[in-house]
Amino acid sequence: QVQLVESGGGQVKPGGSLRLSCTASGFTLDDYTMAWFRQGPGEEREGVACIKTSDGKTYYGDSVKGRFTISSDNAKNTVYLQMDNLEEEDPAVYYCATDYYFGCTSYSMGDNGLAFSYWGQGTQVTVSS
Numbered sequence: 001q002v003q004l005v006e007s008g009g010g011q012v013k014p015g016g017s018l019r020l021s022c023t024a025s026g027f028t029l030d031d032y033t034m035a036w037f038r039q040g041p042g043e044e045r046e047g048v049a050c051i052k053t054s055d056g057k058t059y060y061g062d063s064v065k066g067r068f069t070i071s072s073d074n075a076k077n078t079v080y081l082q083m084d085n086l087e088e089e090d091p092a093v094y095y096c097a098t099d100y101y102f103g104c105t106s107y108s109m110g111d112n113g114l115a116f117s118y119w120g121q122g123t124q125v126t127v128s129s
Helices: none
Strands: 003-007 010-012 018-025 033-039 046-052 057-060 068-073 078-083 092-099 123-127
Touching: 003 092, 018 033, 018 092, 018 123, 033 068, 033 078, 046 068, 046 078, 057 068
Parallel strands: 010 123
Antiparallel strands: 003 018, 018 078, 033 046, 033 092, 046 057, 068 078, 092 123
16 A cells, blocks of 8 residues: 655745655655645645656756755655755645656646645645744
């Protein structure tokens, strides 16, 4: 049974940093695309970043490029999202998602994440001074 559990959310001031974790069970990361999405109040779900370790591909949404970094520790079956220089536009519930068949591409990260089959419960990120 595939399960994704996010952790690491919280409240930070603008310019601060947080690291989100997504621990997976029921499968190994190697051949799966792992992704982070976010959804703010009244907004559509937005693709933030993805990684597929079997081919080394990563993708970042335009709004987070240069500030967020996705990485994976396959030994721990965990994916991380390092978020630096957080801005007041970044608050949202951040979700981890995975899929076997779709790669880490701008295509799979679009369309509100419909390509992804499995989702975590989400973790809240708040940015406030």
